[in-house]
Amino acid sequence: MGAALISVREVGFSYEVRPVLRRVSFEVARGDFVGVVGPNGSGKSTLLDLIDGVLRPGSGEVLVAGRRTDAYRRREMAREVALVPQHFALDFDLTVRDVVEMGAYCRPGAAAADDAERTLARLGVSDLSERRFSQLSGGEKQLVVLAQALMQRAQVLLLDEPASALDVSHQLRLFDLLRELNGEGLTVLCVLHDLNLALHYFQKLLIFSEGEVAAYGLPEEVLRPEVVEAVYGVRAFLHKHAGRTYLTFSPRPRGRRLGRVHVICGGGTGSGLLRELVDAGYDVSAGVLNALDSDEDTGRELGLPMAVEAPFSPVGDEAHAENLALIEAADLVVVTAVPVSHGNERNITAALYAVAAGKPVFAAAGLPDVDFTGVTRTLEGAGIRLYADTGEVRAALDELRATSGASPADVGDADGLA
Amino acid sequence: MTGGARGAGRLGLGLTLVVFVACLAISLAFGPASLPLDKLLEYIGAGPGTSEPGGVIFWQIRLPRVLLAFIVGAALAVAGVILQDLFLNPLTDPYVTGVSSGAALGATVGIVLGLAMLPWVTALALAGGFATLAVVWVAARRRGRIDIYVLLLAGVTISYLVTAVISVLMIRAGEDMSAIVYWLLGSFSGRGWEEVQVALLVLPIMVVPLFFTNEMDIMLQGEKRALELGVEVERAKRVLLIVAAALTAIAVSVSGVIGFVGLVVPHVVRLLVGPSHRRLLPIALLGGAALMGIADLLSRTLVAPAEVPVGVVTTFVGAPLFIYLLRRRRS
Numbered sequence: 001m002g003a004a005l006i007s008v009r010e011v012g013f014s015y016e017v018r019p020v021l022r023r024v025s026f027e028v029a030r031g032d033f034v035g036v037v038g039p040n041g042s043g044k045s046t047l048l049d050l051i052d053g054v055l056r057p058g059s060g061e062v063l064v065a066g067r068r069t070d071a072y073r074r075r076e077m078a079r080e081v082a083l084v085p086q087h088f089a090l091d092f093d094l095t096v097r098d099v100v101e102m103g104a105y106c107r108p109g110a111a112a113a114d115d116a117e118r119t120l121a122r123l124g125v126s127d128l129s130e131r132r133f134s135q136l137s138g139g140e141k142q143l144v145v146l147a148q149a150l151m152q153r154a155q156v157l158l159l160d161e162p163a164s165a166l167d168v169s170h171q172l173r174l175f176d177l178l179r180e181l182n183g184e185g186l187t188v189l190c191v192l193h194d195l196n197l198a199l200h201y202f203q204k205l206l207i208f209s210e211g212e213v214a215a216y217g218l219p220e221e222v223l224r225p226e227v228v229e230a231v232y233g234v235r236a237f238l239h240k241h242a243g244r245t246y247l248t249f250s251p252r253p254r255g256r257r258l259g260r261v262h263v264i265c266g267g268g269t270g271s272g273l274l275r276e277l278v279d280a281g282y283d284v285s286a287g288v289l290n291a292l293d294s295d296e297d298t299g300r301e302l303g304l305p306m307a308v309e310a311p312f313s314p315v316g317d318e319a320h321a322e323n324l325a326l327i328e329a330a331d332l333v334v335v336t337a338v339p340v341s342h343g344n345e346r347n348i349t350a351a352l353y354a355v356a357a358g359k360p361v362f363a364a365a366g367l368p369d370v371d372f373t374g375v376t377r378t379l380e381g382a383g384i385r386l387y388a389d390t391g392e393v394r395a396a397l398d399e400l401r402a403t404s405g406a407s408p409a410d411v412g413d414a415d416g417l418a
Numbered sequence: 419m420t421g422g423a424r425g426a427g428r429l430g431l432g433l434t435l436v437v438f439v440a441c442l443a444i445s446l447a448f449g450p451a452s453l454p455l456d457k458l459l460e461y462i463g464a465g466p467g468t469s470e471p472g473g474v475i476f477w478q479i480r481l482p483r484v485l486l487a488f489i490v491g492a493a494l495a496v497a498g499v500i501l502q503d504l505f506l507n508p509l510t511d512p513y514v515t516g517v518s519s520g521a522a523l524g525a526t527v528g529i530v531l532g533l534a535m536l537p538w539v540t541a542l543a544l545a546g547g548f549a550t551l552a553v554v555w556v557a558a559r560r561r562g563r564i565d566i567y568v569l570l571l572a573g574v575t576i577s578y579l580v581t582a583v584i585s586v587l588m589i590r591a592g593e594d595m596s597a598i599v600y601w602l603l604g605s606f607s608g609r610g611w612e613e614v615q616v617a618l619l620v621l622p623i624m625v626v627p628l629f630f631t632n633e634m635d636i637m638l639q640g641e642k643r644a645l646e647l648g649v650e651v652e653r654a655k656r657v658l659l660i661v662a663a664a665l666t667a668i669a670v671s672v673s674g675v676i677g678f679v680g681l682v683v684p685h686v687v688r689l690l691v692g693p694s695h696r697r698l699l700p701i702a703l704l705g706g707a708a709l710m711g712i713a714d715l716l717s718r719t720l721v722a723p724a725e726v727p728v729g730v731v732t733t734f735v736g737a738p739l740f741i742y743l744l745r746r747r748r749s
Contacts, residue, residue: 078648106648
């Protein structure tokens with residue numbers, strides 16, 4: 001416990017009567033690289049101000065280097081902790097160099113001018129030093145304020161959404177730099193909103209929710225979809241792509257059931273539609289797909305019920321039966337422009353089964369072009385509708401819901417059979 | 419500060435000094451009775467005991483009056499710099515804190531009570547100024563810190579209240595009314611060495627903010643950022659507020675309420691040399707003094723032997739200059 005550089009113990013804080021933090025406790029060790037995430041208004045910025053001693057806790061205590069923050073003089077604190085605020089207003093005509101040099105105020109006698117040059121060079125913005133601060137772009141200002149904070153030569157750097165005004169190249173440069181500084185011993189605590197940046201860059205993540213610590217630990221452990229869903233109130237999905245793990249998000253379905261769609265796809269022809277339907281709030285199933293197929297990947301990451309066959313194998317009896325069961329449960333069936341060969345021609349049989357079962361069935365207009373078997377000709381007379389754009393499928397789903405009332409599953413047989 | 423900026427700052431300070439000395443010499447030389455410039459050194463050499471008519475005018479009338487104008491101008495300009503930066507509000511001048519109104523009330527009370535002479539008027543004006551500051555201070559104090567916005571609002575409110583009280587006193591004052599009006603307009607007419615002695619108090623006070631130039635620079639970024647960078651913001655605010663109030667109260671107590679210098683000089687100087695206080699404070703000090711000196715010179719020569727109120731002149735000189743600089747900067 002004594003090794004912690006920052007100790008937040010049972011801290012409560014309120015602005016007037018509105019409680020912002022409730023019994024928050026956690027520790028940051030020397031050299032930690034911690035991301036702080038959480039919804040707007042969850043108390044993240046307040047937490048930074050409490051660590052920097054600008055605010056005092058209403059209850060509990062905050063220790064920096066073993067000493068209560070209220071026992072520090074401001075100058076001493078500035079030598080321990082530097083903060084990069086989210087908002088920064090300076091309407092006076094000071095040069096960038098003047099602004100950066102102010103960071104050395106806590107170190108009387110420092111060679112501020114030389115240090116300022118070096119710090120600006122380190123951030124790759126030496127060319128800004130003679131410019132007027134008030135004429136810089138938002139991203140440039142952000143870097144200059146970071147330079148100002150680095151001038152404090154503090155061992156802790158707190159940042160409040162430093163990436164929010166930066167384009168993607170400056171964003172990556174900033175986070176790479178933070179990681180580099182961390183490698184040199186700087187302890188970093190950074191509030192940010194981008195959960196994927198948080199996942200990729202930080203050693204530890206602290207998740208805040210309604211003024212409390214919802215989770216604290218390794219990024220992959222704390223940024224699990226169920227935690228994200230509980231904290232942010234959205235659905236979250238983990239994807240592995242190009243050697244990295246990504247989170248994507250969908251709005252949480254609004255109570256009412258919209259209906260169920262079964263998608264016959266494969267080879268990546270269905271991924272976009274699967275995601276679109278999930279985002280729109282439909283229950284979605286898919287099949288038959290080969291394991292490791294990219295549509296199968298997408299379906300798995302989205303947690304969809306699927307009929308799956310072994311990799312590179314033709315559709316077997318078991319998978320086919322499963323597929324038919326999923327079709328039974330669906331209100332509408334879509335066949336994407338999946339190339340049809342002898343391996344998966346049973347999926348067309350399944351589509352015909354859906355027509356026979358009275359389900360509305362849509363097939364991509366391009367499907368016959370990628371049919372290497374001729375089996376899709378059987379669909380033509382069966383009353384299947386062709387679509388050129390997924391918007392037509394969505395429109396049909398809306399229509400279905402409108403004509404059938406609350407439960408589209410009860411739609412009569414007549415609808416799909418012409 | 420960069421080498422170039424430092425050079426520019428030094429150049430600015432040098433130029434201001436030249437202007438300052440020139441204004442001082444002109445102010446001393448001209449008046450209802452013009453004293454030849456080349457004689458000034460002679461008078462100074464002769465000392466205050468001289469019996470030569472020119473020397474007597476110089477030592478007994480001209481010099482104390484010019485010194486007073488210069489000192490008051492410097493004090494108001496410095497107070498204006500401090501308050502504009504403390505409030506981060508360009509419309510602030512030394513009079514918004516209510517201190518000048520309080521001082522005016524003190525002086526008015528003095529005149530009504532028949533104490534219209536030194537040291538009473540000055541003492542009462544100082545007392546009135548500081549009493550007002552105390553009231554405003556208490557109003558703005560919250561959990562050990564001074565809320566600068568509350569201070570501003572309380573100061574303006576108190577000013578109105580005090581002005582109302584002065585009006586009541588003026589109505590009841592009868593024949594003293596014109597004396598009060600004349601005093602409120604502000605003037606250096608008839609001021610002598612006693613007033614200069616009082617005014618000299620501002621010199622050590624004006625030195626104090628020079629020790630806070632770094633803090634004042636940093637506080638341009640707002641109080642919170644200043645705290646983050648290590649500034650003891652509350653202490654700096656307390657010291658600077660008291661300094662500004664003391665400068666204002668002393669200035670008002672010897673010369674009445676002279677407007678515009680404290681509002682415009684800080685802006686003009688900021689436009690010319692930038693907001694960095696190491697340059698801004700000394701140059702505003704010299705500039706305020708020079709402007710007030712010239713304004714007083716015009717006030718006593720334009721319609722001699724009568725006088726134009728010096729506050730009117732400061733406005734006539736300052737307003738066009740300010741507008742010109744604002745326009746030039748825009749283009």
